[in-house]
Amino acid sequence: MKKNYLLLLFVLFSVAAVAQSTGWKNLFDGKTLKGWHQLNGKAKYEVVNGTIIGTTVSNTPNSFLATDETYGDFILELELKVGEMNSGVQIRSLSLPEVNNGRVHGYQVEIDPSDRAWSGGIYDEARRGWMYTTEINPAGKKAFNKTGWNKYRIEAIGSVIRTWVNGIPVTYMVDDMTPKGFIALQVHAVKERPGGASIQWKNIRIQTGAAMKPMPLDLSTPVANYTTNTISPLEKAQGFSLLFNGVDLTGWRSVLKQTPPEKGWVVENGLLHILPSESTGPKYGDLLTVKQYKAFELVFDFKLTEGANSGIKYFVTESPESQRAGLGLEYQILDDERHPDAKMGVEGNRTLGSLYDMIPSVKVEPRFQQKIGEWNQGKIIVYPNNKVEHWLNGFKVVEYERGSNIYKVLVAHSKYAKNKNFGMGEQTPILIQDHNNSVYFRSIKIRELK
Numbered sequence: 001m002k003k004n005y006l007l008l009l010f011v012l013f014s015v016a017a018v019a020q021s022t023g024w025k026n027l028f029d030g031k032t033l034k035g036w037h038q039l040n041g042k043a044k045y046e047v048v049n050g051t052i053i054g055t056t057v058s059n060t061p062n063s064f065l066a067t068d069e070t071y072g073d074f075i076l077e078l079e080l081k082v083g084e085m086n087s088g089v090q091i092r093s094l095s096l097p098e099v100n101n102g103r104v105h106g107y108q109v110e111i112d113p114s115d116r117a118w119s120g121g122i123y124d125e126a127r128r129g130w131m132y133t134t135e136i137n138p139a140g141k142k143a144f145n146k147t148g149w150n151k152y153r154i155e156a157i158g159s160v161i162r163t164w165v166n167g168i169p170v171t172y173m174v175d176d177m178t179p180k181g182f183i184a185l186q187v188h189a190v191k192e193r194p195g196g197a198s199i200q201w202k203n204i205r206i207q208t209g210a211a212m213k214p215m216p217l218d219l220s221t222p223v224a225n226y227t228t229n230t231i232s233p234l235e236k237a238q239g240f241s242l243l244f245n246g247v248d249l250t251g252w253r254s255v256l257k258q259t260p261p262e263k264g265w266v267v268e269n270g271l272l273h274i275l276p277s278e279s280t281g282p283k284y285g286d287l288l289t290v291k292q293y294k295a296f297e298l299v300f301d302f303k304l305t306e307g308a309n310s311g312i313k314y315f316v317t318e319s320p321e322s323q324r325a326g327l328g329l330e331y332q333i334l335d336d337e338r339h340p341d342a343k344m345g346v347e348g349n350r351t352l353g354s355l356y357d358m359i360p361s362v363k364v365e366p367r368f369q370q371k372i373g374e375w376n377q378g379k380i381i382v383y384p385n386n387k388v389e390h391w392l393n394g395f396k397v398v399e400y401e402r403g404s405n406i407y408k409v410l411v412a413h414s415k416y417a418k419n420k421n422f423g424m425g426e427q428t429p430i431l432i433q434d435h436n437n438s439v440y441f442r443s444i445k446i447r448e449l450k
Contacts, residue, residue, distance in 0.1 A: 022207075022211070023207045023208075023209075023210075023211020023212070023213075024077075024205045024206070024207055024211075025205060025206050025207070025208075026204065026205050027067060027183070027204040027205060027206055028052060028201070028202070028203075028204040030047075030050045030202075031047060031050075032047060033045060033047060033052070033065070035067060035068050035069070036065050036066065036067060036068065037065075037066055037068060038063065038064065038065055038066070039063070039064045039065075039066050039095050039102070039104050039184070040061050040062055040063055040064055040095075040102070040103065040104055041057070041060040041061040041062050041063030041064070041187065041189060042057050042060040042063065043055060043056055043057050043060065043063030043187035044057060044196075045063075045065045045185075045187075050202060051200045051201060051202040052065070052185065052200065052201045052202070052204075053198055053199070053200050054087075054185060054186075054187040054198060054199050054200075054201075055187070055196045055197070055198040056085070056187055056188070056189075056190045056196040056197050056198070057190075057196065058190055058191060058192050058194075058196070059190075059191060059192070060189060061189050062104070062125075062186060062187070062188055062189045063186065063187040063189075064090060064093075064095075064104045064184040064185065064186055064187075065184060065185045065187075066090070066093070066095070066104070066182045066183070066184035067182045067183045067184070068182075069182070070180055070181055070182050071091075071092070071156075071180065071181070071182070071183060071206065071208065072092070072156075072179055072180035073156060073157045073158065073208065073209075073212070074155075074156055074157075074206050074207060074208045074212070075153070075154070075155050075156075075157075075206065075207040075208075075212050075213070075214065076089075076091065076152075076153070076154040076155075076156075076183065076204075076205075076206050077151065077152065077153050077154075077203070077204075077205055077206075078151075078152055078201055078202070078203060078204040078205070079149050079150065079151050079152070079201070079202050079203045080111060080149070080150055080152065080199060080200060080201045080202075081148065081149045081150065081199070081200045082111055082113055082198075082199040082200070083113070083197055083198065083199075084113060084114075084197060085113070085188065085197040085198070085199055086110075086111065086112060086113075086114070086188045087111040087185075087186050087187060087188055087199050088108040088109060088110050088111050088123065088125070088186045088188075089108065089109045089111070089152065089154065089183070089184070089185060089186070090104065090106055090107065090108050090125060090181075090182070090183060090184035090185075090186060091106070091107050091108075091109065091154060091156055091161070091181070091183055092106050092107050092156060092178045092179065092180060092181040093105065093106030093107065093108075093125065093178075093181040093182055093183070093184055094106055094178065094181045094182075095182075100126065103126050104125060104126065104184065105124075105125055105126035105127045106124070106125055106127070106178050106181050107122055107123075107124060107125070107131075107156075107161060107175075107178065108122070108123045108124070108125045108186065109121075109122060109152065109154055109163050110122070110123055111186075111199070112144070113144065113146045117134060117140075117141035117142075117144060118133050118134050118135075118141075119134075119140075119143065119144035119150070119165055119170070120134070120140055120143060120144070120152070120163045120164070120165040120168075120170030120171060121133045121134055121140070121163075121170065121171060122161060122163070122171055122173050122224075125186075127177075129367060129368075130367075130368065130394070131173060131175065131224060131226065132171045132173045132224045132394070133394055134170065135394055135395055135396070136222045136224070136391075136394050137169075137170060137171070137221060137222050139168065139169075139220070140165070140168060140169070140170035140171070142168070143164075143165035143166050143167075143168035143170060144165050144166070145166065150165055150166055151165075151166055151167070152164070152165060153215075155212075155214055155215065157212065157214060159174050159175060159176040159227055159232075160172070160173070160174055160232060160233070160234075161173045161174075161175065162214075162215070162221075164215070169215075169218045169220075169221045170221075171221070171224070172218075172221045172222070172223045172224070172232075172234050173223075173224045173225075173226070174223065174224070174225040174226060174227050174230070174232045175226040175227065176226075176227055177226075183206075185199075185201055187199065217233065217234050217237050218234075219234070219237055219238055221234065223235050223238070223240075224394070225443065227443075228246070228270050228301075228442050228443055229242060229244065229245070229246035229270055229442060229443055230443070231445065235445070235447075238447060239447040239448065240297075240299075240445045240446065240447040241445060241446065241447070242443075242444065242445050243289060243298075243430060243444040243445060243446050244272050244441065244442070244443075244444040246267070246270040246271075246442070247267060247270075248267055249265060249267065249287075251289060251290050251291065252265075252287050252288065252289060252290065253287075253288050253289075253290050254285050254286075254287070254288070254324075255285055255286055255288065255318050255322065255323065255324055255325060255326050256318050256320065256323070258290065260287065261284050261285045261287065263275075263284060264277065264283075264284020264285065264434065265284060265287050265434075270442060271440050271441070271442050272432075272440065272441040272442065272444070273438070273439075273440050273441075274287075274310065274432070274434050274437070274438065274439050275438060276305075276436060276437055276438040277434075277436045278436070282324070283324050283325070283434045283435070283436055284324075284434050285323075285324035285325070285434055286313075286324065286325050286326050286431050286432065286433050286434050287431065287432045287434070288316065288318075288326060288429040288430065288431045288432075289429045289430045289431075290429070291429070292427040292428055292429050293314075293382075293427060293428060293429075293430065293446065293448060294382075294384075294426060294427045294428075294448070295382050295383055295384040295448065295449040295450065296380075296381075296382055296446050296447065296448050296449055297379070297380075297381045297382075297446065297447050297449060298312070298314075298379065298380045298381075298430060298444075298445075298446045299377065299378075299379050299443070299444070299445050299446070300312065300377070300378050300379075300441060300442075300443065300444045300445075301375050301376070301377050301378075301441065301442045301443045301444075302333055302375070302376055302377075302378060302439060302440065302441050303373065303374065303375050303376070303439070303440040303441075304333065304334070304335050304372050304373070304376075304439055305335075305372065305373065305437065305438040305439065306335060306338055306372055306373075307335050307338040307339050307437070308333075308334070308335050308339070308372075308435075308437035308438060308439050309333070309334050309335070309339050309341060309435040309436075309437050310333040310334075310432065310433050310434075310435050310437060310439040311330040311331060311332050311333050311334075311356060311432075311433040311435070312330065312331040312333065312378065312380060312430065312431065312432060312433070313326055313327075313328035313329060313330045313331075313430075313431035313432075313433060314328055314329050314331075314380060314382065314428045314430060314431070315328050315329050315402070315423045315424065315425045315428040316328035316425075316428050316429055316431050317419075317425065324434070325433075325434075326429075326431045327416075327419065327422075328423060328428065328431060329355060329356075329388075329402075329423040330355070330356035330357075330433070331353065331354075331355070331356075331378060331380055331390050332350060332351060332352055332353060332354045332355075332356045332361075333352065333378070333433075333439065334350070334351060334352050335372055336351045336352050337372075338372075345357050346360075346413075347360050348360040348361075348363075351363075352369075352392065353378070353390055353392040353397040353398065354390075354397075354398060355388075355390065355398050355400065355410075357414045357415050357416070358400075358410040358411065358414050358416075359398050359400055359410065361390060361392065361397035361398050362395070362396070362397045362398070363397075364392060364393060364395045364397065368392075368393050368394070368395060369392070369393060370393070375442075376392065376393055377391075377392070377393055377394070378390070378391065378392060379391035379392075381449075382402070382449070383449060384449055384450060385401075386401055386402040386403050386404075387399070387400075387401050387402075388400055388401070388402055402423060402424065403424055407423075411423070430444075430446065
């Protein structure tokens, strides 16, 4: 008996020594909830056979089992198993009496066993909502095991948050709103669920400081960058560069010129702003990049004012007849509710995100489209094989093949029918449209595709 006891002590000491040598610290001792406290809802948290089990309680708010300590930069690993229940892991989160009566808010790494398959994505709990879903990273949809245990890895270092589910990279997000906070295990609210639903967590450990060993960059993981006019390490490795430097109009020009417009386009506080002008008067003119592109991925943030109209054009032609405006394929930027152009065209093909006057955009749920006066993110991808995609706030809203038979029919039935070889140039500048309205842009970045 004494020999077995000594052997057990040796094993425990060895495990602790290995954990210490690798810089890992256990956040859960396997027996108690020491170091944790519950916030908000009344869900039941208990320790059973070395796991934390969280069970729903009907008609109570979201519940959170939070660490007593707060963490800034860290690497977190844990294992979890869940049935038919949405949940999440809060990181860098806060509960402040002056903010919504202590409502937990902050970044949440999603646990989603539904067919939607957004596990590993990032949701901003009780604040901004969804920030990174697996719609932009389809490989991440295949990572989660609905019936067994899942291993999550979360790296939060500086403004970069990265997640893995079962070794598959799911997210790379850049955001600097909250640099430090607690970690918490969520049990989602339910209205009526007799007997409740449960989730299990185990092997919860963390690295901080010099002990952290981040994973190498994975070039295939798409980036969601919410910091203004910056290129993250992964974006740089993927080949992205800024088209707009946030300071001046270097790299931009007017139609048929190599210099920017003399007025109308201003740079203020890191934002590119096209000033409003009289609708019956002359425009300041479109703004084009000096450089031309063939196949590319373009990302841009835009903010509309009430009733505003603008657009991003590509495969543009310029002619002396137009003087101030370029002609090309257009990602429509529009206040759909207030601008009359939204009700023109055919079947909504002049609404936000559409291929203007040719293909209507798929409408995203209202919660994924920011209000007028708030920032939305657009993306245009032109592949080397002429496949083209429009994206809005992380959702693909248009897809077509430039030059295909369907494309030719669309052109023939559009306002561009008389323009020979419309949109079929080999290369193009990127054009931001002046439509007499006040519109803001920022974080305009591009990479060339081969």
